[in-house]
Amino acid sequence: MKAKFFATTPIGIEDVSAKEILRMLGCKVDVGVGKVFFESKIEEAVYSLNLMARTLHKVFIQLCKEKFVFLDDLYRFAKNIDYTWFIREEQSFAVRSERVGVHNFTSMDVSRVVGQAVIDSFLESCGKRLKVNLDEPDVEIYAFVKENDFLLGVNTTGESLHKRGYRVYEHPAALKSTLACGMLQISGWKPEKSIIDPMCGGATIPIEAAFITRNMAPNRFRKNFAFLKLKIFEKKEFEEFRMKTLENEKTGDSHIFGMEKFRRHLEGGIKNAEKAQVRDSILFKLGDATRKVDYPDTDLDFIIVNPPYGVRMIPQGSPIKLYRSFLKTLKDVASGATLVLITAASRRFKKAATDANVEILEERKALHGQLRTTIFKCKI
Template sequence: MKNVTLIATAAMGLESVVAKEVKELGYEVQVENGRVVFEAPISAIPRCNLWLRTADRVKILVGEFKAVTFDELFEGTKQLPWENYITEEGQFPVSGKSVKSELHSVPDCQKIVKKSIAEKLKLKHGVVHKMPETGEQYKIEVSLLKDMAALTIDTSGYGLHKRGYRVGQGEAPLKETMAAALILLTNWNPDYPLIDPFCGSGTIPIEAALIGQNIAPGFNRDFVSEDWPMIKKKYWDKAFEEAEDYANYDQKLSIVGSDIDHKMIQIAQDNAMEAGLGDLVTWKQMQVKDLSIRNNNGYIIGNPPYGQRLSDKESVAKMYRDLGSIMKEHPSWSVYILTAYDEFEKEYGQKATKKRKLFNGFIQTNYYQYFGQKLKGE
C-alpha cells in the first residue's frame, strides 16, 4: 500500500488554516466542513501528526458508502480492506456518530461495524473464534451524515492539541490548536514583538514561541500510530529528524505574556519550561491599564475574559476600554482579540478592520482584527 486517504479534522471556521498547513507540507487538499481531505504516502502520517498546529486529529479514511439499512452498513464495511491496516492482534474499538441519517442509533451502528470488521479479519487471518485484540490500537469511527457512512482510523491517539507541555491551566484554557490558529491568522513573524495581555496559562505566547522558532508542535509527545507495523520505523525517524533540522533555536524572539493573576503567571512559566522554551517568553503580572508599549510595529494577540457573568461585565468592559485607549496611541501595532463579548468594538472605541466568526469550544466568538499602519523604514 503506497498511498492513503487522510483527513485532518478541523474546528469549525479553521478549515482554511488547516488546509494551508497541509499544503505547506506538500500535499494537495480538498476542503470540506470540519475536515481537510488529501491523498498522501504513508510517510505523511508521521509528518502531519508532528507538524499540524491547528488540526484536531489525523485520520485514515478507509472508505465511504451510502447506508440506509443495517445490512448495507454491514456489507459496505465488510467490503473495505481492513486487513491492510489492522494486524491479527490489533485492538479495534469502534466509536460513532450519526447526523440526519436513517441509521440514527449510534450504539447499533457501532456493534454492526465492529462485527463486520471482525468477520473480515477472521477470514483474512484464519481465526476461528474471537479476534484476540491484545496488540496495538486502531481506533475506528463510523460517522453517518445524510445516510453516507465514512469509516476512519485515528492515527493521532489523544487530540493534537495535547502538545505535552501543559502542567497546569486555569478555569477555561484556550486549546493549543486554537491558540496557534489565532497566531497563524495574523501576519506576525518572529522579527516583530508580540504581547498577550490576557495570557492565562500562557498558551498563546507558548504557541507563538514554537511558531517563531519553527518547532514542530508534536515534538514533545507520542502518537498511537507509532506502534503500527504498517508505518515503518524509518518514517517516524525521518519525520523527527526533519523536525529537528527545521527548528531554528537561534531565532531571537520578543514575546510577552501578562495576566492580572500571579498564580496564572506561575502556571504559564511552568508550562513554558515544560515546553523547553525556558526564558524565551517574558512573563509579567499586571493589569491591562499598565501595559507599556516601547517598540514600533508589534502585535497584540489575546483571548480575554468574556464577561459572561453579570458581576464581571463592568470590569471586563473597563479592561477593553483601557486596552483601546492605550492602543490608540500606537497605531503601528496590530491588535487581534478573540471574544464573545458583543459590545467589544464599542468599548474598545474603534470598529475592527476585519471580523471572523470562530468557535472557542462550543462558544461562538468573534476574532476582531485591527491592522497596524506600518511605519516607513520599519
C-alpha cells in the same frame, strides 16, 4: 504508497488548517466542517502532520467516504474494506462513532454494525477473529455519520494533538493550542515581528508563537502516537524522522511578550513555558492590559489575545468595560498594529470596537469546545 486522509480541526479554522497541510505536504486539500480532506504519501503525511501540524486535532487514513440510505449500507461498505494491511491478527480494535442528523438508529448502532463488519471482513481474509477492546484498543476506527454521508477512517494520532504536553499549569479558561495557532496564522504575524498577548493566562499564545519562531515541532513531547501500533509503520523509521525534525530547531532572537494581571496565572504561564522549553524566548510581565504604563517599552506589531468573556472571570459580570478600556489603551500603545482576538461576547466586543474607533477587518465564527466564539481581526 499514497492514501486518502482526513483530519479534524477546530470548527471555524478549517481553511487555515487546509493551508497548513498544503504548505507541509504540497497537496490539494478540500475543506469540510471541522474536517479537511487530502491525498498524500502515507508515511510523509502521518509522520509530519502528527509531529508538526499546529492546527490539527487528529489525522485519519480514510477507509471509506460514501452516501448511504440504510444502516445495512454501512455494514456493506465496511465489510468491503481490507483491514489486514494495518491491523495485526493478534491486535484489538474499537469503533468510535459520531452521528449528526436525524436517523432511526443511534451512534451505538453504528459502532456495533461497523464493528461486526470489521470482524467479518478480517475473518474472511485471514481466518482470524479480531478482538474488541473498547477501553484500550490497539487500533481505533472512527465512523462518522452526518445526514446520509458515511465516513470511515483509522486514527493515526490517538488523543487530540491540541494536548501538547506542556500544560503543567491548567489555567481555568485556557485556550486550545490549535486555536491559538489558528489565530497566529490569521493575524499574518511572522517571527521577525513583535507580538504580545497582554492577557496571557497560562501563556498558550506566547508558547505557540515561540514554537513557530524556533521552528519547533509542537508535538515533540508526545511519545504515544496511535500510528506506532499500526502494522504499516516502523518505530525506528519514525524516530529517525523525529530526530531530523528536531535538528531543524533554531534558537535566536524573538520578540514575544506575555502579560497578565494576576500573579498566580503569570507564574503558571511561566511554568508552562519552562515545560515547553521556550521560557527564554518569551518576556513575561505582570501588568494590566488597560494601563498604558504596564506595556513593554517597544513597538508592538501584533496583539493576539483571548480576553475573559464570561461572568466567571469578570467580577462585574460584563466584559464591555474591560474591552473598551483595553482597546482605548491599544490605540495609545500600539497604533497601526494588528489585533486578533477571540471572544464569546462578540456583540459587546463590536460595540467596544466602535466606541474605541478600532476597525474590524475580518470576523469568523469558531467553536472553542462547546462555546460559540468569534475570532476578530482588527487594525488598531
